[in-house]
Amino acid sequence: MSHQPLVPAYGTSTIADVVPSVAASLGVDGWPDALGLPAASRWVILLVDGLGAHNLADAAEHAPFLMSLVGADASTTVTSGVPSTTATSITCLGTGLTPGQHGIVGYAFRNPIDCGCLNALAWAPGVSALDLQPRLTAFEKLSRQGVTLTSVSPARFEGSGLTEAGLRGARFQPVPDEDDHAARIQWTVDAAASGDRSLVYLYERSLDHTGHGQGWRSDAWRAALARIDTMARTLRAALPADIRLLITGDHGMMDSPKDRWIVAEDVPGLTDGLTLLAGEGRFRQLYAEPRDVDAVLARWRKKLGERAWVVRREEAIEADWFGFVEKRVLDRYGDVLVAMRGDWALMTRTQPNEFGLIGMHGSLTEREMRVPVLIA
Template structure:
């Protein structure tokens, strides 16, 4: 497959109209709960299951439609998409989905970013021992708010995600059903179906990660990824078949994916002077958050722009906020965002030797390209 064409402009989320942050309010409205914004106009139902497929980008699904007849059929019939927030990464997306808030409101502003407690770098997936989720994301989640309306709420996910920082930031308030073996699709589907039938009204969040895991390791254009997509498609179809007719199923993704060959990598430490005047270096290969010494933000931005040229959007924090990348940004949360943001436009990746585990990646995401930002909105 040919190298992707660079986006002329970043795909800026249309918060309040068509993003992952708009899903929860529309589902709540569909459930008959008043006081929520209804951006998506979902069909009315007293029972919902949200299947979040990690790494299911709309462009990725379209390109491999033959591997996913059920999902591709829904896509062809409905043709609706959402965008993730910025950056297009799992921690940010799941928190936007689970809280109904923009990244600038909930503060999980990337894969990794400035730790608001210690001042170092916080990895939002691996978290930090002893750090409370409430110290980082104290606002009510959508589940906590919806619980007051009597809706039965369940989160079906891998057992080791119970009580993690990200789960508590994004999804607290839902009853957690631990999955010991994520390869046991029959048991997972059974637990979801049972939870969906609970109470007079219900909402079940169901997380599936195989596609993203395979894409990172093998690339989304690999045969392994296509095999994973077939399994996800079968999972979604069998889930729909197992659910009672009065349960609505919503399938979406948290981001898309771009394959980044090694000869397209820029290793930050190998470029003389690139990290001069930089105090913290966070984010991921497709979206770097660069924290500069006081008084050096403009110089750092110019240096990065000079090195990457047309391969990346290089902007300051203020420029990104003004352009709406993060939605409305709470003033107390602004310092979490990098002083300089580097979003890659083509199939380049900006790597760092400070995170050697990144050197095993093929498929990546995080930037504001259409391929990474747009995810399907499928209702079955």
Template sequence: MPPAEAVRPAYGSGCLSDLLGSVAAAQGVDGFTNVLDLPRADRFVVWMVDGLGWHNLVSEAEDAPFLADQALAPATDPGEPRTLTAPVPSTTTTSLTCLGTSTPPGVHGMVGYAFRLPGAKGAVLNPLTWNLPHSPRMVQSTPTVLERLEDQLAVTTVSLARFADSGLTQAALRGGQFHGLSDETDDAARCEAVVAAAERGRRSLVYAYERRLDLVGHTTGWRTREWREQLRSCDRAVREVRAALPDDVVLIVTGDHGMIDVPQDQRLLIEDEPDLIAGIDCVAGEPRFRQLWSDREDAVWVARRWADVLGERAWVRTRDEAIDDGWFGPVADGLRARIGDVLVAMRDDSALMTRTARYEYGMVGMHGSLTAPEMTVPLLVYRP
């Protein structure tokens, strides 16, 4: 099988970073552009399914008839998009911040699952756990779409209650009201909350987040009975909320990334490879998309050495090369150092493990790289 080709993030034309801005424009809010050509409406629900990739969905279409029927139905408009790209890296932190701010990673600065903060003396921030004392608003200062809309629309987030004050929420999706769910398995409560929020005010925007598909995929892999069962549950929940929503509400279902299963024999431990670990001062990112910093060696030489070892298994780029290639969109000068000196994105079904992140050893499903299964997510628009 030939190595996978990279999927370029479609910033400004068909990326997750274009979704909420297009929704706002479709609601008639000034200052936004409807680049996705969404239907005009006063009420929108954006339903984010963490880990729902386009390729994962259509491969298991029988287990998600409501979602798959919309994904695979003949388009009434030949130009109607059914997919978006994730940003680079294709990971929750970056994707949700792109969604929330309607900007590429190079603008908002949440450039990966875990990345160095220059102002923190080289410490690595993991935004999912927010392990550093830095303020989320300092780390990510770009106003969110929800903030920009909260004085003009009834804006609501429906998600787990414990996420209300999390660092990632405050960085990526702050703004509007937050309706916290105490039990994420209670789909009836989620449906009720979404419908009530959609009915608030003359115009409304609801962002609903569901993470269970991603959790199962990481634990068991996506080609498993457990994953298909969770996909069926997700499909049923979306069908029920669409049926319960008022007729004037546009429901949009999307994902933040797809997923690839990584066999045990395709895992390379960085510390066991002298030509990889030599001269590396910091390994961050995640197994499918590593970010490397070297305070002692030139990045070009580090990249060349990693490329020689990994060959066609990976795309290896220096920071400057990745920026020039459009991986992060335009990058603000003050944010460049957050991106690794060298970036390593896996092309096949392999992964780069490290002893500094042993908790990653138990994952089966992974993501982060630029392959089509990881980068392509559905854009399912259920019109009134």
């Protein structure tokens, strides 16, 4: 087990630095090029949900095209934000902001409107994306600066809370059939050719879905990786040479066997004093009344020991887990944060659907945090 969490270097090498670096490559004024990308007037970003750098390296034989780009000019690795989860990382990508700035602070967290639990993937009825994320996205800013932006994403995500919070500003090209790679590639090629300068965001989620259900070590996960590798190769061949392709992920994945699960409600006294238990199996956010926070912190540290990093919210902020945290975002984070170490998971009976998972993510381990940035 690593003794220290992998803390993002915001402004230097995180998923939030990708689009600003692409903007600098496009020649748009005022954007920092943290990643040193080659100059180009057209870019496609292929975001493969669940593509961790370590997962890819360990399954290299199933992804010959992607592996051929590792070590190529400008290819590198970055980290996700914290927690290392889709809702947070995709919002980092589309906004160019740290989690503490954009406020989508995890998979599930305290809703600042009604203080209930907000699932950032399913969203809540009556909650506007602008209520939770009022900052201009990087896509909105670039659109105002003359870049043509398109999001090629599953049709079901059109107008969703997460799409509007993190990716607004791009024209939405719905994909009704995600298995129709030819159609997705053609839409991407057409969108990339639009306008004088263009950026296309193409989202692929099958790897993450397969990993959650069957584990990243499974044959099914490797087969999904191979299909994505073929799609990426075909996409690169279909794009004109002057259009650059950037392939990245939003987080990696850790398989957690059931004998490494701690069920919160089954540990005597563990949930005492909590007003809300949110987050996900690898990164839990604990909310309590101010008078109970010290006791909650002590209890969870004692019960979990070396199986987790258990910290106060203030400790995590001081350690820069979330980048700069705006005041409006502060109370969305748990009073106590539990980031699991090794392959442990912290489960809760309030979320029974999570008991079907094998692959998980959210914590600050190398495997979950580090993602590739591959340039083709």
